[in-house]
Amino acid sequence: NTVHGARHVVLRQLVEEVGESCNITAFSGSEVLYLDRVETAAPLRFYLHPGSRVPAHCSASGKLFLAQMSPAQRRRLLAHVPLERFTPKTLTTLDALDEEIDTVKRQGYALDDEEFLPGLICAAVLVPRQNGRSNMGIAIQAPIMRLSHDKVLTLLPALKKAAKALADIETQAENELQHSA
Template sequence: MTSPAPSGPRDLPGDPLSGETPALRLFALMELIGGKDHFVTLQGLVEETGLPKPTLHRMLQQLESAGLLVRQADGRHYGTGARLRSFAETLMLNTVQFGARHAVLRHLAAETGETCNITALSGDQVVYLDRVETDEPLRVQLGPGSRVPMHASASGKRVLAQLSTRQRHRLLEHAPLQRFTPHTITSLEALDAELDTIAEQGYAIDDEEYLPGLVCIAVLVPGESERSNLCVATQAPVLRIDRSSATELLPALRRAASALAQIEQEGSR
């Protein structure tokens, strides 16, 4: 005699929270929330997933109590928690320390003769995932795991340039744009104009905006979705590279970005 199937949530066609176990369904919920560029509500998740409100409420409570999600001040909206973001950053750091991506970066550093980085946006900062230093004696030490402000870095501005004005302001308008050097852009209006130019030209330059005497140029690593959170960048003292000569590095940067994109695609298969 065949035993009845266990009761509980079943995977339905198109169910974005599919999973054979409760743990996998919790993971799917984190994936769903983490893939959005805005906070979510319980009711919004009910409408999107079709799952019962009590079920989703229980899942949100479990993730919140574990520090993986955090409820906002209004008590209704949820976003990713510090523990989940830390996990994502650690995963990215550990997967680029060795292997194919590091080899691409090493080749780029040899080709340009300057320090090269792979970076990603994390919250309101840019985190260095991997880095190969130049052999030149004059250089700036910023190792993997270092963080720089998105509004004053080439990689941060290149990622921001993909967003609409409304999305940019959602990230930036609730905290002042800190000044680090006389060249730092500290007004939303001026930054919007800069980001529009970056979106049109396809690359971003940090012209001594974070550290005096340091110039950096960054391009996006193309992804499968419309937007990418990954950049490859080259930086050097202004004594060797200025805003004009930095653009001469673009062909090498774009070759590296294409190679990194291919590695990402192969790794996701």
């Protein structure tokens, strides 16, 4: 549909600007769902297709979605979800995750620093909503050998600009729906 097409254009422009693979994510149950993805042309990349699901506790987008919940809501949600260890850096206790989520709230962005796949770094921001909780994120993913922790921070303005563009698309779509109703 046209909303998906408009989102895809934003994603493609972001990939051209930052030179790394980027994706749009949503929160589904206790997992992060990839809604759309554009790959970089660079030789080394990780294939995570639209429709892929990853656990929230070891994903940059997932941490953002969890950060919008109260600690009690988060614990209820994660009570039935094993915080599985995927790499030596995966956060596997609720206390460690709470600490990380406090940082995410303070910073306004989240990182996955080799917590899901060894060698993969990811940075994400929420797509802002006018009211209520956001259920959409946008993220950059790259091999750590190409995208250092410091370099990923320099890409945050581009990520936030793309998030704002996506928010505008969503707002426009919602307004059109209301007018056609």
